[in-house]
Amino acid sequence: EPEVTQTPSHQVTQMGQEVILRCVPISNHLYFYWYRQILGQKVEFLVSFYNNEISEKSEIFDDQFSVERPDGSNFTLKIRSTKLEDSAMYFCASSDANTDTQYFGPGTRLTVL
Amino acid sequence: GEDVEQSLFLSVREGDSSVINCTYTDSSSTYLYWYKQEPGAGLQLLTYIFSNMDMKQDQRLTVLLNKKDKHLSLRIADTQTGDSAIYFCAEIPDTGRRALTFGSGTRLQVQP
Numbered sequence: 001e002p003e004v005t006q007t008p009s010h011q012v013t014q015m016g017q018e019v020i021l022r023c024v025p026i027s028n029h030l031y032f033y034w035y036r037q038i039l040g041q042k043v044e045f046l047v048s049f050y051n052n053e054i055s056e057k058s059e060i061f062d063d064q065f066s067v068e069r070p071d072g073s074n075f076t077l078k079i080r081s082t083k084l085e086d087s088a089m090y091f092c093a094s095s096d097a098n099t100d101t102q103y104f105g106p107g108t109r110l111t112v113l
Numbered sequence: 114g115e116d117v118e119q120s121l122f123l124s125v126r127e128g129d130s131s132v133i134n135c136t137y138t139d140s141s142s143t144y145l146y147w148y149k150q151e152p153g154a155g156l157q158l159l160t161y162i163f164s165n166m167d168m169k170q171d172q173r174l175t176v177l178l179n180k181k182d183k184h185l186s187l188r189i190a191d192t193q194t195g196d197s198a199i200y201f202c203a204e205i206p207d208t209g210r211r212a213l214t215f216g217s218g219t220r221l222q223v224q225p
Contacts, residue, residue: 031211043156043201045212056212091155100144100205102213106155 002026004105006092012111013082021077021108023092032075033093033102034067036060043091049075082112117216119202124222131189133219135202138183142204145178146213147187150199159187159200189221197223 005024013019025032034046048056049067066078075094079086089109093102116138125131137145143164148156162169162176162185169176175188189196202216 033211033213035213042217043203043213043215045214048211056210058212093156095211100211101146101158101161102211103158104148104156 004092004094004103006090006105006108008108009106010109010111012113015084015112016081019079019082019110021079021090021092021110023075023077023105024073025075025092025094026096026103027073028096029094029103030097031055031095031102032067032069033095034077035091035093035104036088037091037107038085038088046077079110082110084112086110087112117202117204117214119200119216119219121217122220122222124224125192126224127192127194129192131187131192131196131221131223133187133189133200133202133221135185135187135216136183137185137202137204137214139204139206139214140180140183142206144205145176145185146203147174147176148201148203148215150201150218152198156201192221192223194223194225197221 007022032049035043037043045058047061064080068076089107091107092105095102118136146161147159149159150156160171160174162178173190177186199218199220201218203213
């Protein structure tokens with residue numbers, strides 16, 4: 001069964017450093033998403049991406065964040081200058097054009113020191 | 114505003130039925146979902162229901178939707194220890210949008 005994959009599973013970084021989180025969505029899906037879950041809190045929507053552009057973003061997704069689909073398979077989330085409060089689990093998801101059902105990857109745990 | 118509420122914890126004995134409840138505020142919700150998260154793992158889609166349905170059954174899972182009360186429930190029949198996890202209710206609040214709004218999750222503990 002096709003699935004969303006994410007790398008790395010765990011990333012530790014120093015405050016102020018840039019990080020790139022990587023995702024490979026399900027191959028025939030056209031919509032891609034990033035969500036985050038701060039420890040003990042709700043899963044929160046960050047951004048959705050379709051047709052090579054951002055289709056929707058939340059208030060959390062400020063200028064420090066960017067997304068990219070650099071090739072036909074990868075979807076990345078970049079945090080330009082990480083802050084302590086960026087420590088969270090980051091989930092990538094994808095959905096096809098016909099339904100809104102989103103399939104999630106296993107997540108990347110980001111720890112900012 | 115959009116909000117999805119769930120009770121935080123449920124404990125049941127193995128073999129019993131579990132019922133996890135969720136309330137949502139947006140009456141225009143078109144799709145409602147249940148996701149399962151095991152410790153240290155990602156979000157596994159369990160099932161979903163369209164807003165024009167009252168009930169959906171999928172093996173041991175039964176989803177009930179009461180649109181009038183904006184109440185969604187997930188019933189797990191014959192609960193097993195492997196069902197121990199956090200269960201998230203989620204909605205897509207508006208047509209034309211795709212962002213999921215999640216509840217805080219219900220931790221299900223199954224006692225052997």
